[in-house]
Amino acid sequence: MSPQTGDPRRRAEAVVREPAGRLLQLRPEETAGLRGCGHLRRGQSERTGRPPRPGTGRGTVGRGVHRPRRAADRRGAAGRHRRPMTSAIFFAVDGTLCSHTADRETVVERGLESVLGPADPELVEIYLDTLDERRTALDPEAEWAGADAVAAATDADVDPEELVDALREAEIETTTVPEAARSALSALAETDHLGILTNGSRGRQAAKLAAHDLADYFETIVTAPEAGVAKPDPEIYEYAREQVDADEYVMVGDDYEGDVVAPREAGFVPVRYEDEGPSFWRALDAIV
Structure with a gap:
């Protein structure tokens, strides 16, 4: 069976990478014990490869990553039942x-x-230049500013709202x-809090989320203007943490600086x- 057509569980570790090239270990023999998005190998220590000591509650978050735990979890009183760990998973x-x-x-x-x-082509440039300028200023109406700039640059009677709708x-x-x-989002949403960042x-x-029937999977949307x-400022991740109460926070995204380095600095x-x-x-x- 070729790597391109094989069981995706067997190809998981080739998919999810950390920037230094070290794979987040999502090997098929470990997937049976994984919950949620597979960002942790629960029940096994990254340092030793052995199961954690009973009562420690230690997972295998990457080195240098802080995973906040509540005081009730740290006490570990004899006979006390642990509540399930909660995860907030944000997506770009x-x-x-x-x-x-x-x-x-x-x-x-x-x-x-x-x-x-x-x-x-000049109108295209006017729109994009205005859009970029207003986005840099964290203007929530950046699209409208671009549409207004286009309307002002043309002799036609143009409704900016119509332009925004057409561009979207x-x-x-x-x-x-x-x-x-x-399918993956549906499975994750059953146990974890999903968000957009x-x-x-x-x-x-x-x-976009509504048009692609994705909106119902997400409980929280965090935007830069808000x-x-x-x-890639880590402060946006601190803001996201304030919006959702969870034991661990995860960021899934394609941008190295914004979706890997920055969230790691913020404890995601x-x-x-x-x-x-x-x-x-x-x-x-396949994992979830």
């Missing part, structure tokens, strides 16, 4: 949940053309979501999404 949207089939210049050109007819629709049409992603605006990202800080367990090689979502679906 663009490049992780949604794959793009066209670059953003093409998306904007198609969106503008649906309203204005053949789009002048053009983006939705050029994004895809693997079916295995829905994004630098995009709430309206734009919520529109947090007042953007990835990072899981890096890679769209090359074996299917991340099929492997994750």
Whole structure:
């Protein structure tokens, strides 16, 4: 059986990597004891490879990662029943949940053309320059500012709201979501708190999630404009932690600085999404 067609459980460890090249060990012989997204090998010590001592509650978070535990868990009084560990798992949207089939210049050109007819390349540039400037300023209305700039630069009578809707629709049409992603998210949502953590605006990202039937899996959406800080600043992860009460926090994303380094500094367990090689979502679906 070739590596491309084999059991995805056997290919899991080739999918989820930490930046230094060390794999988060998701080997098939260990998957029976995994709960949630497979970010921890529960019941085995990373340092020794042996099961933890009874009552320690130690898992195998990567070195240097702090996993907060509540005082009740630390006391470990004899005869006390441990409550189940709770996990909050946050996902990036663009490049992780949604794959793009066209670059953003093409998306904007198609969106503008649906309203204005053949789009002048200068209008595309005006929109993107304004959008980037306003996003850097953490403006939640960045899309509207871009649409206003385009409307001001054309002689046509243009409704900025119509432009925003057309641009969002053009983006939705050029994004895809693997079916295995829905299956994995459905399984995770049964036991864990799922969230979105994004630098995009709430309206734009919520529109994509709804269009791809993903919205119901997520209980929390954290956006950079609302947090007042953007990835890769670790402070956005501190803000996310304040929104959800959990024992451990996980970030799944494709960007090395924003989705791996920054969350690790904030005490999250990072899981890096890679769209090359074996299917991340099929492997994750097999594990959960």
